[in-house]
Amino acid sequence: MTSPTPAAAAALPDSIRDRFPIFENLTYINSCSQGALSDSVRAAYEDYLTNLRTKGSDWDAWVGKQEEVRGLVGRLLNTASENVALTASASVALSAIVSSVDFSGERSVIVTTDLDFPTAAQVWHAQERRGAEVRTVATDASGVLDLDELDRAVDDRTAIVSVPHVCYRNGAHVDLAAAVEIAHRHGALVVVDAYQSVGARPIDVEALAPDFLVGGALKYLLSSPGTGFMYVNPATTADLVPTSTGWFAARDIFAMSIDAYDPATSARRYEAGTPAVPSLYAAAAGIGLLLEVGVEATAEHVAGLCARLRAGVADLGGTVVTPASAPGPLIAVRSTDVDALVASMAADEVVVSSRDGNLRVSPHFYNSGADIDHALAVLRDHKELLA
Numbered sequence: 001m002t003s004p005t006p007a008a009a010a011a012l013p014d015s016i017r018d019r020f021p022i023f024e025n026l027t028y029i030n031s032c033s034q035g036a037l038s039d040s041v042r043a044a045y046e047d048y049l050t051n052l053r054t055k056g057s058d059w060d061a062w063v064g065k066q067e068e069v070r071g072l073v074g075r076l077l078n079t080a081s082e083n084v085a086l087t088a089s090a091s092v093a094l095s096a097i098v099s100s101v102d103f104s105g106e107r108s109v110i111v112t113t114d115l116d117f118p119t120a121a122q123v124w125h126a127q128e129r130r131g132a133e134v135r136t137v138a139t140d141a142s143g144v145l146d147l148d149e150l151d152r153a154v155d156d157r158t159a160i161v162s163v164p165h166v167c168y169r170n171g172a173h174v175d176l177a178a179a180v181e182i183a184h185r186h187g188a189l190v191v192v193d194a195y196q197s198v199g200a201r202p203i204d205v206e207a208l209a210p211d212f213l214v215g216g217a218l219k220y221l222l223s224s225p226g227t228g229f230m231y232v233n234p235a236t237t238a239d240l241v242p243t244s245t246g247w248f249a250a251r252d253i254f255a256m257s258i259d260a261y262d263p264a265t266s267a268r269r270y271e272a273g274t275p276a277v278p279s280l281y282a283a284a285a286g287i288g289l290l291l292e293v294g295v296e297a298t299a300e301h302v303a304g305l306c307a308r309l310r311a312g313v314a315d316l317g318g319t320v321v322t323p324a325s326a327p328g329p330l331i332a333v334r335s336t337d338v339d340a341l342v343a344s345m346a347a348d349e350v351v352v353s354s355r356d357g358n359l360r361v362s363p364h365f366y367n368s369g370a371d372i373d374h375a376l377a378v379l380r381d382h383k384e385l386l387a
């Protein structure tokens with residue numbers, strides 16, 4: 001796993017906060033949507049432009065950047081870089097994964113949950129055109145996935161079980177070890193969407209052993225749209241070959257063959273075309289900064305902030321929708337008019353967001369207790385919008 005650098009991790013957020021100029025004028029607590037811009041990510045974009053300006057077409061450096069990001073994602077997830085594919089988005093990763101699964105035989109069922117992000121649900125439903133049947137496990141008012149219900153929904157006809165690590169709308173966590181066990185007991189593949197946790201919660205794919213795990217760089221990885229990724233388990237997926245592809249997935253990219261499809265055998269077989277090079281520069285810098293601090297230190301700091309927020313909302317008579325078992329990074333708060341609440345908070349320079357009628361507050365390692373207190377003070381001023 002990542003090894004925290006004591007100097008950067010010791011005194012969060014002070015050790016890192018001045019790397020993020022947005023805090024000069026805003027209380028930014030919206031990392032579930034987009035991570036804040038650091039000095040190093042900004043410099044990385046500038047490096048790209050300088051490179052473009054001075055060299056024109058520096059493909060060796062650009063492909064090198066892709067390999068650098070692949071390695072950083074591997075470090076983040078505790079796996080070798082050859083088990084990582086880089087994609088244009090999490091959606092593209094999911095579509096590539098599903099293109100390697102055959103639904104025409106005995107196993108035609110995809111089991112998903114109502115905690116999944118809509119892009120996963122839409123990719124799964126799109127497979128109905130290829131013979132798949134989609135079963136959705138619904139959560140109750142508690143917002144927690146009932147693992148017994150998941151177990152009942154999965155059977156020997158199940159091809160894929162899809163779960164998020166952290167739900168984008170209510171912050172609930174899924175017990176991934178249990179979900180993997182259920183899927184594998186029935187011989188199904190399990191696809192984890194870790195976009196709302198990666199960078200903020202430790203993930204060890206070697207220990208967890210999902211078949212696939214997808215994410216992207218723009219939220220807790222502090223980077224940019226244009227870089228998604230997936231972990232591909234070499235032990236369980238070696239016989240899967242995607243039909244959604246492109247020349248960057250070829251065994252030899254420069255073979256330039258028009259006679260055959262000869263994909264790489266590593267995770268790279270799930271890639272497609274020219275990578276989003278500017279985004280790779282940002283991702284290398286953003287993930288690098290995160291690894292400097294360490295995911296464990298980040299998770300501990302964020303859990304403290306989330307507990308402070310929960311206590312403050314309770315003191316105001318508000319309702320935290322996020323299940324009590326969830327340590328963060330996303331805390332959802334019930335509102336009578338969430339658009340008005342988000343706008344009121346923005347007017348007081350607190351940036352948060354909303355989904356499903358709830359306010360979403362999502363701190364990262366750069367947030368302070370004072371940020372949470374500021375958000376709570378603004379919520380107090382708009383108490384009538386809490387439910």
Ligand SMILES: Cc1ncc(COP(=O)(O)O)c(C=O)c1O
Nearest residue numbers: 089090091117119168195196216
């Ligand atoms: C959990 C989750 N999955 C997937 C996505 C979509 O990712 P992309 O736009 O990279 O396909 C998001 C975006 O917010 C998300 O929160």
